[in-house]
Amino acid sequence: MIPNIEAVMKFPERFSHLPEYAFPRLRALLDVHEPGDTPIAMTIGEPQHPFPDWVGSILAENLDGFSKYPPNDGAYDLLQAIGDWIKRRYDVTVDAGTQILALNGTREGLYNAAMALCPETKASKTPIILTPNPFYQVYAVAALSVGAEPVYVPATFDTGYLPDYASLSKDVLDRTALAYVCSPANPQGAVADADYWRDLINLAEKHDFKVLADECYSEIYRDTPPIGALQVADQMGADPDRVVIFHSLSKRSNLPGLRSGFAASGAGNIQRMKQLRNYSGAPLPLPLQKVATQVWIDEDHVDNNRALYKAKYDVADQIFTNIDGYRAPQAGFFLWLPVQDGEATTLKLWRDTGVRVLPGAYLSRDVGGQNPGANYIRVAMVAPIDDMQRGLIRLRDCIYK
Numbered sequence: 001m002i003p004n005i006e007a008v009m010k011f012p013e014r015f016s017h018l019p020e021y022a023f024p025r026l027r028a029l030l031d032v033h034e035p036g037d038t039p040i041a042m043t044i045g046e047p048q049h050p051f052p053d054w055v056g057s058i059l060a061e062n063l064d065g066f067s068k069y070p071p072n073d074g075a076y077d078l079l080q081a082i083g084d085w086i087k088r089r090y091d092v093t094v095d096a097g098t099q100i101l102a103l104n105g106t107r108e109g110l111y112n113a114a115m116a117l118c119p120e121t122k123a124s125k126t127p128i129i130l131t132p133n134p135f136y137q138v139y140a141v142a143a144l145s146v147g148a149e150p151v152y153v154p155a156t157f158d159t160g161y162l163p164d165y166a167s168l169s170k171d172v173l174d175r176t177a178l179a180y181v182c183s184p185a186n187p188q189g190a191v192a193d194a195d196y197w198r199d200l201i202n203l204a205e206k207h208d209f210k211v212l213a214d215e216c217y218s219e220i221y222r223d224t225p226p227i228g229a230l231q232v233a234d235q236m237g238a239d240p241d242r243v244v245i246f247h248s249l250s251k252r253s254n255l256p257g258l259r260s261g262f263a264a265s266g267a268g269n270i271q272r273m274k275q276l277r278n279y280s281g282a283p284l285p286l287p288l289q290k291v292a293t294q295v296w297i298d299e300d301h302v303d304n305n306r307a308l309y310k311a312k313y314d315v316a317d318q319i320f321t322n323i324d325g326y327r328a329p330q331a332g333f334f335l336w337l338p339v340q341d342g343e344a345t346t347l348k349l350w351r352d353t354g355v356r357v358l359p360g361a362y363l364s365r366d367v368g369g370q371n372p373g374a375n376y377i378r379v380a381m382v383a384p385i386d387d388m389q390r391g392l393i394r395l396r397d398c399i400y401k
Contacts (some may be wrong), residue, residue, distance in 0.1 A: 014144045021137065022362040023040070029347060040391035042379045044357045045186070045333065047254040049308050054303045054312040055255070058291050065286030072281055073274050074262070074395045078289045079297040082262050088299075089218075090231035097305050098267040099240070101274055102289070104282050106216055106248040106261035107138050109273070111247025113212055114142035114178060115245055116276040117269060124207075130179035133161040134187060134215065134364035134373045139180040148177065152365045154292075154372045157327075161190035162335075167198050167204055173207040184217040184226055187378040188364055189329025194316070194352075197232035204242055210269070213245045216261070219252040219302055221331035230264060240266030252302055253295050260284060260292035309333055312381045313386060319392045335379040336360070342377050343400060349377075353394040357399035 003275035016293060019025070026043060075078070076096070083096040094100060103109040106298055129143035133152035151164040165179055183192035192200075204211050213229035233243045248261035277283075277340060284292065290346035295301075313328065316335060320326040325338035325358065339345040349355045358380075360373030379395070381388050 008368045010293075013149070015141070018141065018144070019104045019362075022358060025362055026346075026358060029343065029359075030350045030356065033347070033351050035350055035356075036352040037354035037394065039354045039356060040379070040383065040387055040394070042383065042391050043356050044257055045251070045382060047251055047256045047333075047378050047382055048384065049305050051254040052294050052295065052298060057293070058294055060288055062287040062290040065290065068286055070283040070286045070289060072277055072283045072381050073212050073288065074100070074283070074291045075293070076123070076178070076297070078102055079291045080105060081293045082216050082264070086230070086264060089100055090228050090234075091226070092228075092230055093232045094230075094264055095334065097268070099264055099270055101263045101270050101277065102284060102292075103246075103248075103261040103263060104260040104284050105250070105374075106214070106246045107265075108135070108265040108281070109261060110138050110180075110212065110214060111142045111145070112150070112276055112280065113263065113269075113273060116272045117176075117210055117244075118146045118148055120147070120204065125175050127177035128175045128387045130163070130165055130174060130209075132177055132180065132182060133178065133367065134186070134360060136182060136186055137363070140365070143178075149175075154367070154370075155185065155188065156372050157192075161185055161188035162192055162196060165200060173203070174211075175211040176207060178210050178212055179204065180212045180214065180216075181229070181279075182214040183229075183327075184221065184331035185214075186217060187216075187334045187341075187373075187376075188327075188330060189227045189334055191330045192229075194227050195234055197227065197229050198236060201229070201236060201238050201242060203234055205238065206383070210241070212349045213244045214244060214246055216248045217251055217332040218247065220306060220333055222310060222313055223246045226331055227299075242266075244269055249292060249295055254296065255385055258292060260288065260295070308385070309381070310334075312385055315389050316381065316392060319389070319396055320400075323396065333381045335392075337377050337379060337399075339375060339377055339399060342374055345377055349395060349398055353398050355391045355394050355398075357395070 003397045079096040127148045129137045130153040131146045229243045230245045244265040250256040346359045358378045360376030363374030
């Protein structure tokens with residue numbers, strides 16, 4: 001008789017309360033039903049615009065790099081290119097050797113930052129990690145992995161779709177070790193302005209916690225480049241270790257499969273993250289680092305990519321002009337659309353029109369019996385513009401008419 005493995009082995013309980021990840025959950029909801037029309041995928045934020053045409057030639061020229069172990073922290077040329085980009089973009093000077101860590105995609109960095117930087121206790125109690133709600137799901141898993149208490153703070157219409165951490169009690173803030181913020185926000189497209197960052201950094205100074213700024217959508221915007229957390233911290237003269245920023249080539253350059261991102265902060269934070277990465281990291285192969293170096297240097301393709309998204313913003317604004325509750329995103333490539341019931345609407349859209357979206361509740365947590373995403377759907381504007389337009393028209397006519 002084969003024993004029940006779960007009866008024999010002990011598994012960690014700290015992950016036992018995680019809901020199923022959003023996309024397997026979505027497949028379970030939709031895939032037992034036939035689509036009502038030719039499917040149009042508007043679920044996952046996987047960029048579909050072309051990446052620079054010279055990527056292949058750079059990769060081919062550096063294939064011999066696959067025969068070598070890549071440097072764990074990132075090759076010097078890559079780190080320097082990233083440092084130069086930070087200077088151009090934010091007018092902040094960082095030391096490439098001590099203040100930047102190359103990442104194998106920013107999800108790795110967002111997770112490992114909590115592992116490296118969260119203390120075992122704060123104010124002699126279990127530390128708290130603050131998370132906007134809704135949010136990128138790695139934030140919650142990072143908190144649970146380090147034995148911290150995740151506190152989910154609503155990011156709703158009333159708060160400008162950004163978390164109001166200053167509204168929390170002194171006891172919560174004194175126990176806070178880390179605070180995640182996504183700007184431009186996924187899924188709502190809201191942008192933190194200079195006042196928001198300044199107030200948050202002052203709050204972090206007062207209660208001694210670090211701000212983890214997920215800025216992966218920073219290069220997709222309508223007209224004004226979003227200000228960055230490190231930029232404001234530098235202007236304030238704040239401790240460089242107070243803020244860690246995270247960026248990626250996935251959205252900026254349409255290269256999600258390249259897995260090139262970075263973290264930048266003060267030398268203290270980066271040293272701790274490097275120390276952990278020596279044991280747990282998976283550095284980017286050298287040929288891919290060569291590609292990433294050139295991609296961080298070049299801005300022409302980024303300008304072209306942004307123009308494509310601006311055209312998509314215009315299409316979405318036109319389609320939803322008279323829809324009550326429609327809020328045009330400031331940046332990023334998601335629409336956060338109000339509906340009566342996100343999950344029921346998602347199923348109806350699929351069965352009636354073939355349009356595939358994501359229920360907002362799958363990106364959020366219930367707190368006090370309320371889920372801030374329950375009455376929303378997230379729509380990714382990554383498909384070719386004609387497909388996107390057809391999908392949005394089907395969606396509008398199915399839900400709002």
